[in-house]
Amino acid sequence: xxxxxxxxxxxxxxxxxxxxEPFSFNRQTNGATVEFLGLVRAEESGKPIVSLSYEAYPEMxxxxxxxxxxxxxxxxxxxxxxxxHRVGVIPVGEAAIRVRVASPHRAEAFGFxxxxxxxxxxxxxxxxxxxxxxxxxxxxxxxRLCRADNVPHIQSPSKETVCQGRAGEFSPPAFSIESVHAxxxxxxxxxxxxxMPVSNxxxxxxxxDVFATADVPPFSQSAVDGYAIAMPDNSATSQCEAMTxxxxxSIVPGNLKQIHLKPGQAxxxxxxxxxxxxxxxxxxxxxxxxxxxxxxxFPNALLNSEKQIRAKGAIYRCGERILTAGTEITPGxxxxxxxxxxxxxxxxxxxxxxxxxxxxxLLEADTDFQPGKIKDSNGPMMAALLAKASIPxxxxxxxxDLAELQGAIAQFSGDLLLIxxxxxPGDRDHSAEALRRSGFVIHVSRVDSRPGRxxxxxxxxxxxxxxxxxxPLSQFVCHHLFVERALAKMIGKSPRRxxxxxxxxxxxxxxxxxxxxxWTPGIAWLDGAILKVKPLHWRHxxxxxxxxxxxxxxxxxxxxxxxVQILLFGSL
Amino acid sequence: MKVLFxxxxxxxxxxxxxxxxxxxxxxxxxxxxxxxxxxxxLADLRLVCRLASGMNYLGPDDKLDPTQDAAVLPPVSGG
Numbered sequence: 001x002x003x004x005x006x007x008x009x010x011x012x013x014x015x016x017x018x019x020x021e022p023f024s025f026n027r028q029t030n031g032a033t034v035e036f037l038g039l040v041r042a043e044e045s046g047k048p049i050v051s052l053s054y055e056a057y058p059e060m061x062x063x064x065x066x067x068x069x070x071x072x073x074x075x076x077x078x079x080x081x082x083x084x085h086r087v088g089v090i091p092v093g094e095a096a097i098r099v100r101v102a103s104p105h106r107a108e109a110f111g112f113x114x115x116x117x118x119x120x121x122x123x124x125x126x127x128x129x130x131x132x133x134x135x136x137x138x139x140x141x142x143x144r145l146c147r148a149d150n151v152p153h154i155q156s157p158s159k160e161t162v163c164q165g166r167a168g169e170f171s172p173p174a175f176s177i178e179s180v181h182a183x184x185x186x187x188x189x190x191x192x193x194x195x196m197p198v199s200n201x202x203x204x205x206x207x208x209d210v211f212a213t214a215d216v217p218p219f220s221q222s223a224v225d226g227y228a229i230a231m232p233d234n235s236a237t238s239q240c241e242a243m244t245x246x247x248x249x250s251i252v253p254g255n256l257k258q259i260h261l262k263p264g265q266a267x268x269x270x271x272x273x274x275x276x277x278x279x280x281x282x283x284x285x286x287x288x289x290x291x292x293x294x295x296x297x298f299p300n301a302l303l304n305s306e307k308q309i310r311a312k313g314a315i316y317r318c319g320e321r322i323l324t325a326g327t328e329i330t331p332g333x334x335x336x337x338x339x340x341x342x343x344x345x346x347x348x349x350x351x352x353x354x355x356x357x358x359x360x361x362l363l364e365a366d367t368d369f370q371p372g373k374i375k376d377s378n379g380p381m382m383a384a385l386l387a388k389a390s391i392p393x394x395x396x397x398x399x400x401d402l403a404e405l406q407g408a409i410a411q412f413s414g415d416l417l418l419i420x421x422x423x424x425p426g427d428r429d430h431s432a433e434a435l436r437r438s439g440f441v442i443h444v445s446r447v448d449s450r451p452g453r454x455x456x457x458x459x460x461x462x463x464x465x466x467x468x469x470x471x472p473l474s475q476f477v478c479h480h481l482f483v484e485r486a487l488a489k490m491i492g493k494s495p496r497r498x499x500x501x502x503x504x505x506x507x508x509x510x511x512x513x514x515x516x517x518x519w520t521p522g523i524a525w526l527d528g529a530i531l532k533v534k535p536l537h538w539r540h541x542x543x544x545x546x547x548x549x550x551x552x553x554x555x556x557x558x559x560x561x562x563x564v565q566i567l568l569f570g571s572l
Numbered sequence: 573m574k575v576l577f578x579x580x581x582x583x584x585x586x587x588x589x590x591x592x593x594x595x596x597x598x599x600x601x602x603x604x605x606x607x608x609x610x611x612x613x614l615a616d617l618r619l620v621c622r623l624a625s626g627m628n629y630l631g632p633d634d635k636l637d638p639t640q641d642a643a644v645l646p647p648v649s650g651g
Contacts, residue, residue, distance in 0.1 A: 055579055056650070057576065057578055057624075057643055057645065059627060060627040085651075096650075097650070097651050120650060120651050121650065122648070123648065124648060124651075125578065125643070125648055125650075126648055126649070126651070127579035127580075127646065127648060127649050127650065128650075175580075175583055429612075432615065436616070436619075445616045446583065446584065446613055
């Protein structure tokens with residue numbers, strides 16, 4: 001039977017797979033060739049990306065691909081099989097895998113490809129480890145330079161193989177901040193929209209487009225305090241001749257008197273009042289003189305007088321779109337909606353957030369200190385942070401006991417669960433286990449960040465949970481980096497962006513022994529048009545004094561241009 | 573026994589490769605106990621990861637050969 005084995009060429013490469021390369025097969029015995037190319041798309045988990053990174057256990061991946069090729073070929077007899085899988089960083093549009101087969105008839109070739117690809121995705125130890133968005137493109141360029149292709153080839157004597165790389169050389173950091181962001185973006189869902197009275201929607205995000213239900217302004221109104229006049233048709237307007245009109249009425253806003261100006265008549269009118277029918281112009285009061293029952297002005301007062309009237313529907317017509325879906329309803333937008341006759345708006349509902357503080361050592365803020373115990377500063381801090389987004393926080397306290405925590409999680413029926421403390425690997429850290437036992441899927445349990453390393457991100461259906469480090473500074477950082485992002489997604493807002501600021505701190509030598517991205521509280525300010533930032537001195541992660549004045553978190557150390565990324569959370 | 577960690581398992585373990593001194597074939601349960609003792613974060617991945625010994629996937633009743641490389645393999649996502 002051995003002679004009937006297909007000709008197999010299986011390869012793992014660290015270079016681009018050429019899209020046009022001759023495929024060698026026997027043209028006398030094969031009636032069909034089929035090629036499959038798996039390309040990296042510009043989107044991963046709903047997020048735009050520029051590349052994907054693949055990691056492999058190369059020796060085993062090759063072995064498994066051979067095994068699979070033979071297994072699948074026993075069902076779909078093909079004569080030649082060629083598989084090339086690329087690993088490392090693969091830019092969008094380039095191939096991650098190419099499989100080509102040749103067989104006597106097309107049915108076997110198609111069948112082989114379908115089943116082989118399905119099985120490959122189940123069993124071959126190759127992993128997509130990170131997606132890079134535009135922000136990390138520079139990091140990818142750097143990582144490419146680091147990964148030279150001067151690694152040994154592994155040649156199996158019995159089969160054709162070419163393998164570059166060894167176990168463990170292909171891995172970019174899997175739980176970088178950006179990876180966690182991508183996981184949050186793809187696993188947290190916006191809430192179902194809720195129809196609310198318009199006066200209560202300030203600060204929310206509109207779930208749908210909003211349309212004017214009335215003309216704005218709803219009638220022709222005066223833009224000034226002055227006089228509405230009805231110009232006679234044949235009035236000769238010599239620039240030096242004063243014009244006189246009979247003053248017949250006074251109109252204030254809200255006045256609904258039915259009047260109709262006749263040529264030669266004028267009516268006193270205040271800003272916002274209805275311009276009466278018959279009026280041809282509105283003249284500013286400072287351009288007129290009032291004499292007994294007349295008003296007198298010179299014709300140059302009529303220059304630009306069309307600006308003194310706001311015509312009905314000149315700003316928005318009834319039915320015109322005034323707000324697009326996903327827009328935050330700012331105070332100005334709220335005023336616009338109300339002026340356009342909108343009475344209710346569908347907005348994303350405020351998430352229901354529960355905060356569980358774990359630990360036997362915690363005391364409420366208003367109790368006296370006790371030996372060995374500390375005050376729970378995190379709960380009130382988080383409540384205050386969420387209050388900035390008008391989100392109420394329900395607080396619970398549980399002991400360090402796994403069963404008690406699990407019970408509290410099992411009862412959780414809200415949208416977002418925050419568990420403070422117990423996220424690390426210690427003996428009394430039960431958050432991960434309690435979440436798992438309560439049916440949560442854990443996506444992240446550790447992040448490349450200092451502070452903020454022990455962080456759990458988990459979901460159960462549409463519910464989201466974070467296990468936050470108990471240290472207040474770490475919790476503060478994790479709130480701004482991750483919790484806030486999940487909340488933004490739930491209520492339809494855009495996530496907070498990193499900004500670049502000019503570093504005004506002391507020169508820093510990078511510490512080559514610590515590559516974890518470090519966050520430092522700082523103060524950012526605008527110097528003219530230039531955003532500048534200075535780090536605040538802090539003694540250790542338990543020192544909260546810098547947090548009390550910080551308005552920003554600084555990421556790492558400045559680049560060669562003297563700029564540093566910041567997350568601005570306060571006002572400048 | 574050389575123990576290799578890949579993808580999220582490497583992230584959880586904080587390393588890609590370790591040498592364990594093991595002189596007898598380990599059960600899957602024994603392996604995980606040791607792995608989680610060394611790297612508690614691996615506990616999160618235990619339910620989803622498969623183990624390989626000598627580049628063969630292990631079933632629940634298989635043992636790890638101390639003379640072969642062991643590997644902790646998260647769910648694959650190649651192709």
